[in-house]
Amino acid sequence: xxxxxxxxxxxxxxxxxxxxxxxxxxxxxxxxxxxxxxxxxxxxxxxxxxxxxxxxxxxxxxxxxxxxxxxxxxxxxxxxxxxxxxxxxxxxxxxxxxxxxxxxxxxxxx
Amino acid sequence: xxxxxxxxxxxxxxxxxxxxxxxxxxxxxxxxxxxxxxxxxxxxxxxxxxxxxxxxxxxxxxxxxxxxxxxxxxxxxxxxxxxxxxxxxxxxxxxxxxxxxxxxxxxxxxxxxx
Numbered sequence: 001x002x003x004x005x006x007x008x009x010x011x012x013x014x015x016x017x018x019x020x021x022x023x024x025x026x027x028x029x030x031x032x033x034x035x036x037x038x039x040x041x042x043x044x045x046x047x048x049x050x051x052x053x054x055x056x057x058x059x060x061x062x063x064x065x066x067x068x069x070x071x072x073x074x075x076x077x078x079x080x081x082x083x084x085x086x087x088x089x090x091x092x093x094x095x096x097x098x099x100x101x102x103x104x105x106x107x108x109x110x
Numbered sequence: 111x112x113x114x115x116x117x118x119x120x121x122x123x124x125x126x127x128x129x130x131x132x133x134x135x136x137x138x139x140x141x142x143x144x145x146x147x148x149x150x151x152x153x154x155x156x157x158x159x160x161x162x163x164x165x166x167x168x169x170x171x172x173x174x175x176x177x178x179x180x181x182x183x184x185x186x187x188x189x190x191x192x193x194x195x196x197x198x199x200x201x202x203x204x205x206x207x208x209x210x211x212x213x214x215x216x217x218x219x220x221x222x223x224x
Contacts, residue, residue: 031210042200042215050210088153095208096166100153
C-alpha cells in the first residue's frame with residue numbers, strides 16, 4: 001500500500017523566515033493534496049496538484065509536484081504566526097482510498 | 111450553518127456506553143467520509159459513502175457502525191469502545207468519491223474512552 005512520509009516532522013521558525021516541507025511517496029504520484037490543520041480541528045484545503053512539474057501558489061504558500069522524485073514540496077515565504085499549524089499531504093490511492101502523510105507541525109515565533 | 115458541521119465537539123464515554131457522532135454537510139456533496147486521527151499516527155480513513163451507499167470499509171472493528179440516511183447526514187454509532195479508540199474523529203464530504211477532488215472537513219469530535 002502507498003505511504004506518504006513528510007519531513008521535517010516539526011519545525012520552529014522565526015517570523016519572516018522562509019521554510020519548506022516535503023512529502024515523499026512510496027509509489028508513483030499522480031496527484032497530491034495539501035491541507036492545513038489547526039490543533040484539534042478539521043483540515044483546511046490548501047491546494048491540489050495533478051500534473052508532474054505543476055506548481056501552484058496561494059497567498060505566500062507555493063507547492064510543487066515532482067513526479068520523478070515521487071515528491072511534493074510546500075514552500076512558505078516570509079512566514080507569519082497565522083501559518084502555524086499542522087500541514088498534511090494526501091493522495092487518492094486507488095478507488096475510494098485516501099491516504100495522508102504523517103504531518104509537519106509548524107510553529108512560527110513572533 | 112455552512113460547510114460541514116459535527117456534533118458533539120467533545121465526548122467522554124465509558125467502555126459500556128453507546129453513543130453516536132453526527133455529521134452534516136450543507137454543500138450539496140454526494141460523498142461523505144469518516145476519518146480517525148490518533149496522536150502521532152497518519153489520518154486513517156474509516157468509511158466512505160457515495161450517494162448514501164457505503165463503498166469503503168477499511169477493516170474497521172464492528173464496534174464502529176456508520177449510517178448515512180441521506181446525502182447530507184452521516185452518523186457513527188459507537189458501542190463497547192476501548193481506550194485505544196480515543197481520538198479525534200473527523201467527517202468530510204466531497205462532490206464525488208473515488209476521484210481527485212477537494213474534501214471539506216468538519217471540526218471533528220474529540221472522543222475520550224475511559
